[in-house]
Amino acid sequence: xxxxxxxxxxxxxxxxxxxxxxxxxxxxxxxxxxxxxxxxxxxxxxxxxxxxxxxxxxxxxxxxxxxxxxxxxxxxxxxxxxxxxxxxxxxxxxxxxxxxxxxxxxxxxxxxxxxxxxxxxxxxxxxxxxxxxxxxxxxxxxxxxxxxxxxxxxxxxxxxxxxxxxxxxxxxxxxxxxxxxxxxxxxxxxxxxxxxxxxxxxxxxxxxxxxxxxxxxxxxxxxxxxxxxxxxxxxxxxxxxx
Amino acid sequence: xxxxxxxxxxxxxxxxxxxxxxxxxxxxxxxxxxxxxxxxxxxxxxxxxxxxxxxxxxxxxxxxxxxxxxxxxxxxxxxxxxxxxxxxxxxxxxxxxxxxxxxxxxxxxxxxxxxxxxxxxxxxxxxxxxxxxxxxxxxxxxxxxxxxxxxxxxxxxxxxxxxxxxxxxxxxxxxxxxxxxxxxxxxxxxxxxxxxxxxxxxxxxxxxxxxxxxxxxxxxxxxxxxxxxxxxxxxxxxxxxxxxxxxxxxxxxxxxxxxxxxxxxxxxxxxxxxxxxxxxxxxxxxxxxxxxxxxxxxxxxxxxxxxxxxxxxxxxxxxxxxxxxxxxxxxxxxxxxxxxxxxxxxxxxxxxxxxxxxxxxxxxxxxxxxxxxxxxxxxxxxxxxxxxxxxxxxxxxxxxxxxxxxxxxxxxxxxxxxxxxxxxxxxxxxxxxxxxxxxxxxxxxxxxxxxxxxxxxxxxxxxxxxxxxxxxxxxxxxxxxxxxxxxxxxxxxxxxxxxxxxxxxxxxxxxxxxxxxxxxxxxxxxxxxxxxxxxxxxxxxxxxxxxxxxxxxxxxxxxxxxxxxxxxxxxxxxxxxxxxxxxxxxxxxxxxxxxxxxxxxxxxxxxxxxxxxxxxxxxxxxxxxxxxxxxxxxxxxxxxxxxxxxxxxxxxxxxxxxxxxxxxxxxxxxxxxxxxxxxxxxxxxx
Numbered sequence: 069x070x071x072x073x074x075x076x077x078x079x080x081x082x083x084x085x086x087x088x089x090x091x092x093x094x095x096x097x098x099x100x101x102x103x104x105x106x107x108x109x110x111x112x113x114x115x116x117x118x119x120x121x122x123x124x125x126x127x128x129x130x131x132x133x134x135x136x137x138x139x140x141x142x143x144x145x146x147x148x149x150x151x152x153x154x155x156x157x158x159x160x161x162x163x164x165x166x167x168x169x170x171x172x173x174x175x176x177x178x179x180x181x182x183x184x185x186x187x188x189x190x191x192x193x194x195x196x197x198x199x200x201x202x203x204x205x206x207x208x209x210x211x212x213x214x215x216x217x218x219x220x221x222x223x224x225x226x227x228x229x230x231x232x233x234x235x236x237x238x239x240x241x242x243x244x245x246x247x248x249x250x251x252x253x254x255x256x257x258x259x260x261x262x263x264x265x266x267x268x269x270x271x272x273x274x275x276x277x278x279x280x281x282x283x284x285x286x287x288x289x290x291x292x293x294x295x296x297x298x299x300x301x302x303x304x305x306x307x308x309x310x
Numbered sequence: 311x312x313x314x315x316x317x318x319x320x321x322x323x324x325x326x327x328x329x330x331x332x333x334x335x336x337x338x339x340x341x342x343x344x345x346x347x348x349x350x351x352x353x354x355x356x357x358x359x360x361x362x363x364x365x366x367x368x369x370x371x372x373x374x375x376x377x378x379x380x381x382x383x384x385x386x387x388x389x390x391x392x393x394x395x396x397x398x399x400x401x402x403x404x405x406x407x408x409x410x411x412x413x414x415x416x417x418x419x420x421x422x423x424x425x426x427x428x429x430x431x432x433x434x435x436x437x438x439x440x441x442x443x444x445x446x447x448x449x450x451x452x453x454x455x456x457x458x459x460x461x462x463x464x465x466x467x468x469x470x471x472x473x474x475x476x477x478x479x480x481x482x483x484x485x486x487x488x489x490x491x492x493x494x495x496x497x498x499x500x501x502x503x504x505x506x507x508x509x510x511x512x513x514x515x516x517x518x519x520x521x522x523x524x525x526x527x528x529x530x531x532x533x534x535x536x537x538x539x540x541x542x543x544x545x546x547x548x549x550x551x552x553x554x555x556x557x558x559x560x561x562x563x564x565x566x567x568x569x570x571x572x573x574x575x576x577x578x579x580x581x582x583x584x585x586x587x588x589x590x591x592x593x594x595x596x597x598x599x600x601x602x603x604x605x606x607x608x609x610x611x612x613x614x615x616x617x618x619x620x621x622x623x624x625x626x627x628x629x630x631x632x633x634x635x636x637x638x639x640x641x642x643x644x645x646x647x648x649x650x651x652x653x654x655x656x657x658x659x660x661x662x663x664x665x666x667x668x669x670x671x672x673x674x675x676x677x678x679x680x681x682x683x684x685x686x687x688x689x690x691x692x693x694x695x696x697x698x699x700x701x702x703x704x705x706x707x708x709x710x711x712x713x714x715x716x717x718x719x720x721x722x723x724x725x726x727x728x729x730x731x732x733x734x735x736x737x738x739x740x741x742x743x744x745x746x747x748x749x750x751x752x753x754x755x756x757x758x759x760x761x762x763x764x765x766x767x768x769x770x771x772x773x774x775x776x777x778x779x780x781x782x783x784x785x786x787x788x789x790x791x792x793x794x795x796x797x798x799x800x801x802x803x804x805x806x807x808x809x810x811x812x813x814x815x816x817x818x819x820x821x822x823x824x825x826x827x828x829x830x831x832x833x834x835x836x837x838x839x840x841x842x843x844x845x846x847x848x849x850x851x852x853x854x855x856x857x858x859x860x861x862x863x864x865x866x867x868x869x870x871x872x873x874x875x876x877x878x879x880x881x882x883x884x885x886x887x888x889x890x891x892x893x894x895x896x897x898x899x900x901x902x903x904x905x906x907x908x909x910x911x912x913x914x915x916x917x918x919x920x921x922x923x924x925x926x927x928x929x930x931x932x933x934x935x936x937x938x939x940x941x942x943x944x945x946x947x948x949x950x951x952x953x954x955x956x957x958x959x960x961x962x963x964x965x966x967x968x969x970x971x972x973x974x975x976x977x978x979x980x981x982x983x984x985x986x987x988x989x990x991x992x993x994x995x996x
Contacts, residue, residue, distance in 0.1 A: 116483065118463030120769065147414065173463040174414050175422050202422030207480035215965055218934050219921070234931035235921055263969075264918075271918035278968035279958065283425065287480075290423065 096158045099139035101187045102129035105194035108164055112243075114199045114209060114295070115171045124166045127182045127194055129159045136163025146180040149173050175202035177299055199294055208291025211284050212242070215276065237270035245296035253302075256289045355445050356384070359401040363418055372409050379407065384444065387432045391790055394432035396441035398449065435785065436469035437461055453729055453740065461780070464773060465743050468725065471781025473789060475506045475797035486771070487778025489513075494546050494765060496775075498704045499718035505786040506796035514546050517646055518707035523568035525634045525645070529680040531561040539766045541629075541676055542622040543614065544606060548763035551754060556696055562685030563693025567709050571645065573637060592667025595660055603831065603863040604650075604820070607671065617863070619650060619820065619829070625673025636665045643815065652817040655869035700761050718762070726784035747776040801826030809881030816868050824886070831863055834961050839886035840893045841949040841960075848879045857936040888960070896947035901981035909982025912975055922966075925986055935966060942987040951980040 110125035129140040142165040144152040149172025157165045171178060182194040201209060212220075220239045222232035232238065240247045251259070255267060261277030264270040276285070293300045326332050351357070360382055367376040385399040402417045404410040405428060410420040421428065434441040439460040443449035450460045461469065467484040477485050491497055492513045502510040522531070535557040538545040552560070596602075601623075606616035608624040616622075630638075637644065639661050642651040656664065685693075694711070701717040702708060724746070732745050735755055748755075751772055753762035767775065803825040805813045813819070819828035822835045838847075852875060854865040870878065887893060913919045922934040925941075941950070949960075954976040957966040971979075 116464070117466065119483070119773065122770070170464075173416075174419055176412075176414065202424075203480045204423040206482065210479050210482070215967075229933060231922065231933045234933050271916060272921040274918065274921070274967045275969055276967050278956075278970045286423075 096141065096156065098141035098158065098185070100137050100159075102137035102140045102159075102163075102184060103132045103186050103192065104130045104134075105142070105182050105184055105192060106130060107194060107196055110166075110169075111196045112199065112295075112297070114201055115169075116206065117171055117173050117175055117200050117202070120168055120170045121198060124168050125180070125182075125196060125198075126164050126166045127196070128163045129165070129184055130163065138163060140184050142182055142184045144169075144180065144182050147172060147178055150178055150180065169198060171198065171200040175200045175205065176294070197297075201291070201294060204287045204290045205294045207284065208287035208289070208294075211280065211288050212291055215280070216242070216288065219272075235272055237272055239273065242292045243295050243297050245298040245300065248292055248296045249298070249300050253289055256292065257285060260285050260288060356400045359417055360403060363403040366413075366418060367404075370409070376404075376407060376409070387429060387441075389430075389432055392432065392435060393785075393788070394434060394441060396432040396434055397444055398433040398439075398441060399428075400444060401446075435472070435789075436466065438469075455730060456728060458726075459741060462741075462743060465777050465780050468777045468780035471778065472505070472783055472786040473793045474795045475504050475508070476795055483774045483777050484781060487774035487776070490767075490771060490775050491778050494548070495705050499701055501716060501720040501722065502782060503720070503722040504782075504797065505789070506794045508797050511800070512705070514705075515648060515650065516547070516705040518648075519564055519568070519702075520707055520709045521568055521571040521645060523565045524571055524631075525638075526629050526631070528561045528565045528682055528685075529677050530629050531564055532557050532682060533676050533680050535560055541625055541673065543766075544618055544622050548765045550700055550761075550763045558682060559685075559689045559693035560696050560702075561682070561693070562689045563691075563697060564708070566685065566690045567694070569709060573644070589667070589670070592663040592670075595663050596667055598867070599654060599664075600864050600866040603866075617831075619831075623668060624671060625676055627669040627672035628674070628676055632665055632669055635668060636661050639664055650817055650820040652820065652866075652868065653815050654866070655871075657869075700763075721779065722782055723784050723787070725780040725782040725786075743776055743780060746779050747772055750775055750779075799826070803827040805881070805885075807881070809878050812870070812874055812878050821865075832865065835882070835886060837886055837888040837960060839883045840888045840891070841945055842883075843898075843944060843946060844879060844883050846944045847882060848875060851875050851879060890959070891948055891952050893946050893948055896951055896980065898942070898947055898984060901984065905978050905981040906985050907982075909978035909980070912979050913982055916975070917969060917971075917979070925983075938983060938986055940987060942984045945983075947980050947984045950983050951976050954979055 106128050108126040108128050110121070110123045113121045113123060115121045125144075127142060129137045129142060131137050136159070138159055138161050140159045140163075141156065142159060143156050144167050145155070146152070146169075151170045153168045153170070155167070157167065159165050165182075169180065176199075178198045178200060180196045180198060182196065183191045185191050218228065219231045219235060220242055222230055222241065224230040242248060248256075258266045259269065259273065260280070261275060263275035264273035266275075280288070364377075364380065367373055367380065370376060380403060383400075384397055385403075387394065387396040387399070399405055402419075404413065404418045405421045407420050408423075410418065411422075413419050432441060433439070437460055438458040440449050440452050440457055443452070453459055467481040470478055470481050471484050471488070474481075477488075488510075491502065492510055495512055495514055495516065496502075497510045498512045504510065534541055534547070535550065535552055536554075537549055538547040539549065602616040604617040604619035606614045606618060606622045606624070609615050614622060614624065626635075634645075638651075639654070639656065641653055642649045643653065697703065697708060697711060698714075701714055703711040703713050704717050725742070727742060729740060729742065732742070733756065734740055734745060735748065738744055738748060749762075750765065750767065753764060754760055804810065805818075805824070818824070818835070821829045821832040823830060824835050842850075850865075851868075851870060854867055913925065919925075920930040920932050922932040924930040924932055924937045925939060927937075927939055945953075953960055953966075954969070954971050955973075956968050957964050958968055
């Protein structure tokens, strides 16, 4: 009988020994609750696998009348491999929560979720998309920056003045999924290689087939497919249940 | 003895009544033992993954194709030349299937598109890990002696750097890391030999300290040594975490060691002028001279704006003495023959204006609490010992101290350093990337007697440096030599003669590239003599006007004398000619009006050149390429024609696309462009 008394003692000792691993950092205690989450900044960034996004993701907690709520609990979550620093935080005095997002090992689109409980404890959500570029898409991004973005990106900066406003026929933004997704890969390839007139479009789009390599052209297409919104789904392939 | 034997036999008989029973038991044990191997095989991890894979592809639209491609059992890539035996595809069964690109659950995701094929390189060359293993734990996480765990995805670009020693388009992090290694002086102390036979060389140019007392004060040196980042956030000088006494002694030594340079602090005689009293005149001269192309300065809004080729000038007034600054602005190479700063040939009045303007840019906080007593000989001697101890002469030229050889450990193979040779800090992950990253972030935490300084790297820069270090592997040296993509050869091109001296003096190569040497801020001038007309070049050197309206960095005015300018123009026109075509092979005038008109139509309709170029300032808006309103007075007809045929052949990497133009089209466009000689004044009148 005495021997059996040892066992609970051992288990208790084991529990103490392994306790520090199981211990989790205590979640901050919410002092207020909102009813809606809105994205402030940091969505739709292009990152690289396993790497922290250049800008933090900032979301704001609002109440029913649209005012910022301070002290509301916000939890971030995402697909396996994506990590947040911090993953749980309270909104600051302007109702905002900022977190650094590190992408997972793979490339593609990542749907992240920010969640916050309302007064009754029921959670409300905000979905944010972040992009993670593969090698090919990274090359596409570089080619895009050098050759395409000056006309296709309408935003100007001090380092790069956009030519968008100077064009009589406006080029599509690569993020304009409604327009870009209608073009098949071979259509895009034809336009990039032979210029706009290849598909009866504007001659202001010059041919790049004698400037870019085939691999570079493919990489630009891969980049366009990554950034398009709504996301691109190739026609013809049926997707089964996952 | 007999009784013992009898006892054993008796007890044997008592236990085993019938010999058939033990025989049966032993046979059963043998059978179980025999069954263990096939059972272990049947329930192995990889079979489980293959079953999952087969179940997954059944649900896909192209199930039949995927099923036909699938091969069960252990799959292996064997590449004896690379030393690769990779069984990764046993579990990662869908690596080669492009149609699985939307699958994100591992191990079934398709491999993203890369320029290499799996069958040529296998997996571990890039991802590390144990290729021959067939369990996840052993393949991914083994840390046994000589074994490498899998490389975290954020450092994956390092693997490209094992063969690619030149800049790669798709590896921004690796490229940045290498630039940091050469640009922040890492390679001045640590030798890094690459597998292509080259050694990494520093690209930063720390100033010589031989005449430092002419330039600045001991107080400034002290404050700078204590914390370079508080003077300039973009400083490449690291923080050596010096004690107050050490910084005091080093500053004492550097001042005592400095040798005065004749004429180094001579002020120009004051020029009486109204504009000299005008503070705005100095600022506008700073702007007109495009100092901001290379130097950053804090603007009124508090942002640091400008280039990073030269040091930040926000607090320059607290650093240098006025006489030195004026002498430097007059002829920078007098003080530092290796400087990238051009000689502007400013007038005495301009020098005075600019000195006054720069002296007004002070950083009062920087020297606020620095009070140093006169140095004692003992302090100076201790300072000299410290300068040797910290290897200051690895980067800076210091009188009486030789550049040390192999001052710090060689890093040529640091990316393969075995874990058992590393000393980890408490709470650190035991992995090589974490070690390297932490060693760069806080080097002094790894021991009390270490001299490695602290760099104020951002987390992204730290990751980039770690990536570049991880690319320096053993494998890089053992891979077949034909796989090596060598780093670009460093050209030592030097323009010759008096014109060459002028070019050195103006440091043309700080911004322009000629025959593979020089910067990339401004156009490549290798074939400039074939491209432009003599008259235009002479006028441009006299008064550079901007060709590309969208650029913020522009050619400054160097105030050459008429004879120097004529000589430089002649030299460039004669020497910088391409052997590919004859400059005067096409006439500058005399094209038929019909041909010119055809060129105009091609320009506006077929080729849509107005998207990027302006020919008619009233109607065209293109803002990317050079303005072409006066191109007929600037370029030669032969250059325009050859450029239209193949721009990249004349200037590799230029953004103008090659349109694969026919000879007739190129000729007509040349005829149209060469007639664009209207001066801006005439156009304004129209």
